[in-house]
Amino acid sequence: MQHEDLLPRDTPVALIDKDGATVSDEQYALPDAETLQRAYRGLVEGRRINDQAYALVRQGRLAVYPSSHGQEACQVAASMVLGDHDWLFPTYRDSVAVISRGVRPADAMVLLKGDWHSGYDPAEHRVAPQSTPLATQLLHAVGFAQAAKHRGEDTVVLALCGDGSTSEGDFHEALNFAAVFHVPVVFFVQNNEFAISVPLSRQTAAPSLAHKAIGYGMPGQRVDGNDVAALLAVLGEAVDRARSGGGPSLVEAHTYRMQAHTNADDDTRYRDRDEVKAWADRDPLSRMQVFLRAQGLLDDIAQQTIADGAETIAAALRDALNADSDLDPEDLFRFVTAERSPQLEEQWQLLRGEIERASLTDAGGHR
Amino acid sequence: MQHEDLLPRDTPVALIDKDGATVSDEQYALPDAETLQRAYRGLVEGRRINDQAYALVRQGRLAVYPSSHGQEACQVAASMVLGDHDWLFPTYRDSVAVISRGVRPADAMVLLKGDWHSGYDPAEHRVAPQSTPLATQLLHAVGFAQAAKHRGEDTVVLALCGDGSTSEGDFHEALNFAAVFHVPVVFFVQNNEFAISVPLSRQTAAPSLAHKAIGYGMPGQRVDGNDVAALLAVLGEAVDRARSGGGPSLVEAHTYRMQAHTNADDDTRYRDRDEVKAWADRDPLSRMQVFLRAQGLLDDIAQQTIADGAETIAAALRDALNADSDLDPEDLFRFVTAERSPQLEEQWQLLRGEIERASLTDAGGHR
Amino acid sequence: MTMANDIEIETPHVVGTMTMAAAINRALADAIAEDPDVVVFGEDVGALGGVFRITDGLAERFGEDRCFDTPLAESGIMGTAVGMAMNGMRPVVEMQFDAFALPAFEQVVSHVAKMGNRTRGAVRMPIVIRIPFGGGIGGVEHHCDSSEAYYAHTPGLTVVSPSTPQDAYSLLRAAIASPDPVVFLEPKKLYWSKGEVDTSVTADLGTARIAREGTDVTVLAYSAMVPVALEAAEIAASEGRSVQVIDVRSLSPFDDATVTAAVRSTGRAVVVAEAPGYVSVASEIQARVFERCFEYLEAPVRRVTGFDTPFAPPKLEHWYLPDADRVLDAIDSLHWDDDAEGAAR
Amino acid sequence: MTMANDIEIETPHVVGTMTMAAAINRALADAIAEDPDVVVFGEDVGALGGVFRITDGLAERFGEDRCFDTPLAESGIMGTAVGMAMNGMRPVVEMQFDAFALPAFEQVVSHVAKMGNRTRGAVRMPIVIRIPFGGGIGGVEHHCDSSEAYYAHTPGLTVVSPSTPQDAYSLLRAAIASPDPVVFLEPKKLYWSKGEVDTSVTADLGTARIAREGTDVTVLAYSAMVPVALEAAEIAASEGRSVQVIDVRSLSPFDDATVTAAVRSTGRAVVVAEAPGYVSVASEIQARVFERCFEYLEAPVRRVTGFDTPFAPPKLEHWYLPDADRVLDAIDSLHWDDDAEGAAR
Numbered sequence A, B: 001m002q003h004e005d006l007l008p009r010d011t012p013v014a015l016i017d018k019d020g021a022t023v024s025d026e027q028y029a030l031p032d033a034e035t036l037q038r039a040y041r042g043l044v045e046g047r048r049i050n051d052q053a054y055a056l057v058r059q060g061r062l063a064v065y066p067s068s069h070g071q072e073a074c075q076v077a078a079s080m081v082l083g084d085h086d087w088l089f090p091t092y093r094d095s096v097a098v099i100s101r102g103v104r105p106a107d108a109m110v111l112l113k114g115d116w117h118s119g120y121d122p123a124e125h126r127v128a129p130q131s132t133p134l135a136t137q138l139l140h141a142v143g144f145a146q147a148a149k150h151r152g153e154d155t156v157v158l159a160l161c162g163d164g165s166t167s168e169g170d171f172h173e174a175l176n177f178a179a180v181f182h183v184p185v186v187f188f189v190q191n192n193e194f195a196i197s198v199p200l201s202r203q204t205a206a207p208s209l210a211h212k213a214i215g216y217g218m219p220g221q222r223v224d225g226n227d228v229a230a231l232l233a234v235l236g237e238a239v240d241r242a243r244s245g246g247g248p249s250l251v252e253a254h255t256y257r258m259q260a261h262t263n264a265d266d267d268t269r270y271r272d273r274d275e276v277k278a279w280a281d282r283d284p285l286s287r288m289q290v291f292l293r294a295q296g297l298l299d300d301i302a303q304q305t306i307a308d309g310a311e312t313i314a315a316a317l318r319d320a321l322n323a324d325s326d327l328d329p330e331d332l333f334r335f336v337t338a339e340r341s342p343q344l345e346e347q348w349q350l351l352r353g354e355i356e357r358a359s360l361t362d363a364g365g366h367r
Numbered sequence C, D: 001m002t003m004a005n006d007i008e009i010e011t012p013h014v015v016g017t018m019t020m021a022a023a024i025n026r027a028l029a030d031a032i033a034e035d036p037d038v039v040v041f042g043e044d045v046g047a048l049g050g051v052f053r054i055t056d057g058l059a060e061r062f063g064e065d066r067c068f069d070t071p072l073a074e075s076g077i078m079g080t081a082v083g084m085a086m087n088g089m090r091p092v093v094e095m096q097f098d099a100f101a102l103p104a105f106e107q108v109v110s111h112v113a114k115m116g117n118r119t120r121g122a123v124r125m126p127i128v129i130r131i132p133f134g135g136g137i138g139g140v141e142h143h144c145d146s147s148e149a150y151y152a153h154t155p156g157l158t159v160v161s162p163s164t165p166q167d168a169y170s171l172l173r174a175a176i177a178s179p180d181p182v183v184f185l186e187p188k189k190l191y192w193s194k195g196e197v198d199t200s201v202t203a204d205l206g207t208a209r210i211a212r213e214g215t216d217v218t219v220l221a222y223s224a225m226v227p228v229a230l231e232a233a234e235i236a237a238s239e240g241r242s243v244q245v246i247d248v249r250s251l252s253p254f255d256d257a258t259v260t261a262a263v264r265s266t267g268r269a270v271v272v273a274e275a276p277g278y279v280s281v282a283s284e285i286q287a288r289v290f291e292r293c294f295e296y297l298e299a300p301v302r303r304v305t306g307f308d309t310p311f312a313p314p315k316l317e318h319w320y321l322p323d324a325d326r327v328l329d330a331i332d333s334l335h336w337d338d339d340a341e342g343a344a345r
C-alpha cells in the first residue's frame, strides 16, 4: 500500500444523501437490497430502544442512559458488518449495537439499571462488556485479536469509541500495537461532535480524526455516519481487509449526538438549538425510509411490520425493567476472585449478620 | 497551511552528506559559517563529554551513563536553536544538550553519580530536570509553553524524546494538547533506531515517525540526525514558526545510538556489529570536519584549540567526579514539601539517632 | 502542623448557608479573583461548569484563559499542570471521577509528588488535584471509588477531604495557597449538603478537627463518613454513651497530636472510612492509634470500612457503605464494663 | 487460603542451587512449556532477555509468539493482556521497573482487578504482572520504588513477593496457574541471591511462611526485608533473644491464620517493610495484628519501614533502607522485663 493510500478522503464517503438520493462512488458499492432492508429494520428498532430507554430513565427504572439517538446508523452497521464469530468491543453509548448483536435488551441494561456492572456473558454473543473508562477497551480489542491470530483463528474485532476518546493515550497505544502486530482490528470512531460538553475543536486540530491512521501506518477513512449504506460499505471493506490479513484500520464516522450526553447532562449549556435542528435534517432513519420507498423496497405493510417488531422489543424492555430486581448481597463477595479468600469470607459473615438482624427487626434499617 | 504541507518529506532533509559534501535544498539554507563553526566545536565537546563519562562509569565514579555518542549533532542543534529565554526539556540521554545550554557538566551528572535526583536549578539555564519516565516530559513542555503564552511571553520550548517514547500515551497527549492549544513547542524525536534492545520496526509501522504530525494537525519533518547543518536549519525553522505564533511541530531526526543503551546493557544480544559499523561511516563529527576544512573554515590551529577546550571540560568533569560526595542524610527530609511535617520530623529524628549512635561506635554500621 | 494560610483575602467576606458544591465554587472563584496565577482546567469545566456544576460560571466570569476545557486525557491534564507549575502558575485541575484520575497516576506519583524533592526545592508544585470521590449517589461502576489510599501512601502529596461546606471552602483555599501539591477529595455524596460558611475562616492543612466532644470513645472519620459518625454519636448519646467524633480531614500528613490526645482521653477508638479497608487510610489510622495509645486503650481499636471488593452496583451500595449501625456495632464491641471479655482484661 | 496448584508438571523436576533470577526464568520456561496459553511479553524481554535477564533465552527457545517485545507503552502492554486473557490466553507481562508500571495503573485497577467481578465470573483474568521492585541496588530515581501498597489496596488483585529462589519458583508457578490476576513483585536486590530450588515443590498463594522459629518475638517481613529480619534474628539469638521470623509473602490476601497464631504465641511483634510506612502493607499488618492479638500483646506492635519520602538517591539509600540494626532497635523497644515501661504495664 502506498503512503498516500493511508490518508482518508477530504470529504466523508457517502452513498445515500440526507434526502434519500443515491450518491455514486468509484470505490464503494451500494450494499444489496436485502442488506439495506435489514439495516433499516435495525435502525427503526435501534431508535425505538433509544427512546424507550430514555422514557425508562424518566420513570426512574434506569439510573442513567447514554443515548445513541441520531447515531443508530453507526450502531447498526457496526453490528451488521461482523460475522458470527467476530467480536464487538463497545462503550457505554453502544447499547443499540450490543443489542443488535443479539444480547437481550434487558441484559444490556443491567449496568444502567444499577443491578450489576454488566448483564451478559460476553462469550454468548461475542460482545465485550460495555466499557466506561474511555479508550481502554481499544487495547482489549487488540489483545483479543492478538490471541485469535496466535491461535490462527480468523476472528475480526471491531472496537468502538467516541471522538473525545481519541485524545486518550490508550487510543494511541491501541492503534500502535494493532499496527505493529498487524492484527485484525477495525477501530471505529463515532465522531458525534461532542465529548459531553466539549466540542471536537477542543479535541483535535487535525484535518480529521481519520488522518491519525497514517501515523500508525494503517489506512484511515471517513464516512457519513448517518448513512447506513456508506457505513456498511466502508466498515465492510475494513472488516474484509482485516480478515484477509490486511491488518487494522481506522474509520471515522461523522455523526451527531442528538440528545444530551445522558439524562444527567444539560446540553443547552453548551450548544445551540439551531445546530441540533440542522442535524435533525440529516437523520439516518428518514433518509433510508425515503430511499427504500423510492426503490420499492419498503411499503406500508413492511413498515408496519418493522414498527411492530420494534414495539415488541420495547415492550419486553419495559416489562423487564419494571420488574423489581431480585438481588443477593452475597454477590458482592462471589466474583471478586474465583475462590473466596478467608478475608472476604469474614467480611461477608459480618454483612450476613447485619442482614439477618435487619430482617429480624424491620425491612431495611439495620438497628 | 494545506493538509499536505503537514506531511514530512519522503526522505530526511540533508544539507551536508556523510562525506562532507553539501547537498542543495530548495527549502532549507545552509547555516552561516560562524554558526557551523560553533556547531562543530559543540560536536567535539559533546563527543569528549560522552567519552569521558563513559570512562568515568568504568572507573566507578558514575553509576550509569546513557551515552549520546553518535547523536551529538542532535544534542548540539537542540541547544543552539534556542534563544536564551527559551526552555529545553531533555531526557536522561540528553546530558550533552543540557551541558550545551550552560549547565556545569558536573551538575548535569549529579543524577548519574547517584548524589541526588537532579543537580541543577532549572531556572538558571532554562533546562528542565532530565526526565526518566519516558514521554512524560513532553507534557511538561506543553504546560510550560501554555503558561508562557498565558502571560504573553514569547518563550519557545523544545522537548526531546526518543523513537521508543513515541509509543507512550503521553507522547500522543502532549502533541494533541500542544496542537489544540496552539502553543510554541517543538517536539524533537531522536530516532536512534533502538529503545534499549527493541528496534524501530517494533515501535511503529508508520512510514516515518514524522507522519504522526498530521494526525494532530501540526507539520512534521524528517531530517538527517547526523547532519548538524540540516538539524540547525530544520529545527531553527520550527523554533521560528513556534515563536511567531505558528504553533507546534514535530521533527524526527534519523540517527543511531552507537553504544549500548547504558553501561548496564549488552547490545551484542540484539544487533549486528555490521550495522553499528555502517553507521560509524555516517558520523556527525567527521563529516563536519571534512566540510569545514574544505571550506577553509577550520585549520589545524582551530582544531587544536577546540580539542583543548574539550579536554578542559573533560578534565573538570573528571575532577568533579573524582571528588568524594559530601552528602547530608537530612536532605532526605528537607525537600519533600516546603515545610517539614511533624510526621517527617519524627522520622528524621529516628534516623538522626541512628547516625549519632553509628558515629559513636564505628564509621558506617549502626550497631 | 501549621501551614500559614497567607492569602490576602481581598474579596468581601461572605457568611451564609450554602451547599458544599457552592462552597467549593466560591473558593475557586475567590482564588481566581485574588491570584492571577490560578487557573482551573479539566474536562467539561468550562461552558458546562463540570458534570457536578462545581465550576459553574467560572469560565463566563473570569474568561477562557482562567477556566477552560482540555482535550479528554487525564495524563495530559496532569502533565501540563506540572509544566504550568514549573512556569509559575497555580493549576487547579479537576478529575471528573475518581477512577478517571487513574490515567494520570504516573504523572502524579513520578512528577507531581517528586518534583520538589528532585530539584531540592528549586521547583515546587503548587498544584491542586480536585477529585470527586466515594459512593452513595447511585453511580455505576467506576463512578464511586474511593482511592485516597493511593495518594496518601505517596510521599510528597498532601491529601485532604472536607466533610462540611466550611471546611470545603477553607481547606480548598489553603490547598490552592500551598506551595506543594494537594489532592483535594470531594465527597460526591455531600455536594448538596448544606452548612454555614464564613469565607474569612481559614483552615490549616495537616490538621484534624474535633467534630463532636465526647468522653467514652473516639470515632475517627473523614469525608462522607463524618455525618455517619455523627449520626452514630447521636444515637449512642440517646443510649447513654458519650462519643467523641474527630474529622481527620487531613489524610496526609496526619495530625497525630490531636488524634493521640483524643484517644488517650477516651481510651477507646473506632476508625470509619468508606474505602476498602485493606492497606488503607483506615488501617494506617488504626495502626498509629494503637501504637501511640497502647497504654491507654481499654479495648482494641476497631475499624469500620468498605469491603475489600470492587464498589457495589447502585442497587447494592446500601449494603456496602458503612452506616451508623455498623459504627455502633463496632463501638459496642469495645470491651465495656458490662462486657464479659472486656471485664476479664 | 489454599489455592490448589493443579498444574501437571511434565518437565522433569529439578533440584539444585540457583539464583532467584534463574528460578524465575525456570518458572517461566516451565510454564510456557507446559501450557500453550502462556505468553510472556513486555519491553526488552525478547532478544535481550529483559534488563535483568530474567527472560533470558525464552524467545529463542520457545519462539517469538511465546515471548516477545512490545512497543514501549505500559498501558498498551496491560490493556492487550486484558484482551488476550478475555480470549483464553494466560499473559505474563513484565513491567521493566516499578515506577514504569504506573502508566498501566488504570488498566490494572479498572479492568484487570475488576473484570471477573464485572462479568459475574464469566470472564476471569489469569494475568501475571511481574514487577521488579525495591531498592538496594544503587538505582537512580524511579528505579527503586516499592509500590506494593497500590496493588494490595486494590480489591481483586492477588499480590505476592518471594524472598527465596524456592518461593520465587513455586509462587510464580502458582501465580501463572491462578485463574485470577496476580501482581508478582520481584525484589531486585535478591535477584542474585542463591538458594536451593526443587521444582516439584508447590506453594499456595495467600499463605505466609515461617522462615525461622522463635519464641520471644515475631518479626513479620516480606521480600528483601526477610533476609534483614533473619539477620536481626541471628544477632538477637547471640544476645539471648529468640526471634521468630515470618515471611508474609502473600501481601493480599493476607494469611491471618498463620500470623495471628504466631504473634499470639510470642506476644510481641515487629513488622518490617522497605516501602514508605504511611498507608502501607506494613500499616495494614500492624493494624491487623494489633486487633487480632490485642489480648496477647506484651507491648505495642512496632513497624520498621522506609521513610515517608521519595526513595533516596543511590549514595543515600543505605540510610533509607531498614537494616538489621533498625529491626533490633524496634525489638528492644518492646517492653521487655528488664524494661521499666514494660514492667510497669
Ligand SMILES: Cc1ncc(C[n+]2csc(CCOP(=O)(O)OP(=O)(O)O)c2C)c(N)n1
Residues within 6 Å of the ligand: A093, A132, A133, A134, A161, A162, A163, A164, A165, A166, A192, A194, A195, A196, A257, A261, C043, C072, C096, C100, C103
Ligand atoms: C478515562 C475516562 N475519563 C473520563 C470519563 C468521563 N466521561 C464519560 S463519557 C465522556 C465523554 C466521551 O466523549 P466521546 O469519546 O466523544 O464519546 P461520546 O460520549 O460522545 O459517545 C467523559 C469525559 C471516562 N468515562 N473515562
Ligand SMILES: Cc1ncc(C[n+]2csc(CCOP(=O)(O)OP(=O)(O)O)c2C)c(N)n1
Residues within 6 Å of the ligand: B093, B132, B133, B134, B161, B162, B163, B164, B165, B166, B192, B194, B195, B196, B257, B261, D043, D072, D096, D100, D103
Ligand atoms: C515509562 C517508562 N517505561 C520504561 C522505561 C525504561 N526505559 C528507559 S530508556 C528505555 C528505552 C527508551 O527508548 P527511546 O525512547 O528510543 O530513547 P533512547 O534510549 O533510545 O534515547 C526504556 C524502555 C522508562 N524509563 N519509562
Ligand SMILES: [Mg+2]
Residues within 6 Å of the ligand: A162, A163, A164, A190, A191, A192, A193, A194, A195, A196
Ligand atoms: Mg463524542
Ligand SMILES: [Mg+2]
Residues within 6 Å of the ligand: B162, B163, B164, B190, B191, B192, B193, B194, B195, B196
Ligand atoms: Mg531510541
